[in-house]
Amino acid sequence: MGYHSKFMTCCVKRVCNGCCLTTQTRGSNDCPFCRTSTDFPDYKSAIAMVRKRAEKKDPSAILSSATNISSDVPRAVEMWTEAAELGSLKALCALGNAHLNGLGGLAIDRAKGFEFWETASRKGHAYSRHNLGTSELQLGNCDRAAS
Secondary structure, rough: OOOOEEEEOOOEEEEEHHHHHHHHHHOOOOOOOOOOOOOOHHHHHHHHHHHHHHHHHHHHHHHHHHOOOOOOHHHHHHHHHHHHOOHHHHHHHHHHHHHOHHHHHHOOHHHHHHHHHHHHHOOHHHHHHHHHHHHHOOOOOHHHHHO
């Protein structure tokens, strides 16, 4: 998905490259999803737009902001938690990773990490499902990994 799509800071959505190309072919430089102009004067104004959406409790914007502050891992964990509470499946997966790897001062907690992955996979997050299957396979639980 990431290879064949573009993250639009205006609406905090991923839009396929084909839709972007079609819009450009028609002579427009607007977002194919929300029709907002994508001509930002600089990188800071694009970040400001995402922050404004995050302040309005948009889970995708909060997740995007958390991903961009890799130097402040405890703050990123807080933001992932907030995004997960607002319904972001990617944030649940990130919290699972954080608990399994002890990021941001968290104690390594396999049970809690697996719980986040299981919740996300039950709601349809494919990467969390993949993580669960791979982890079960590494633990030697081939039957559980296949299910």
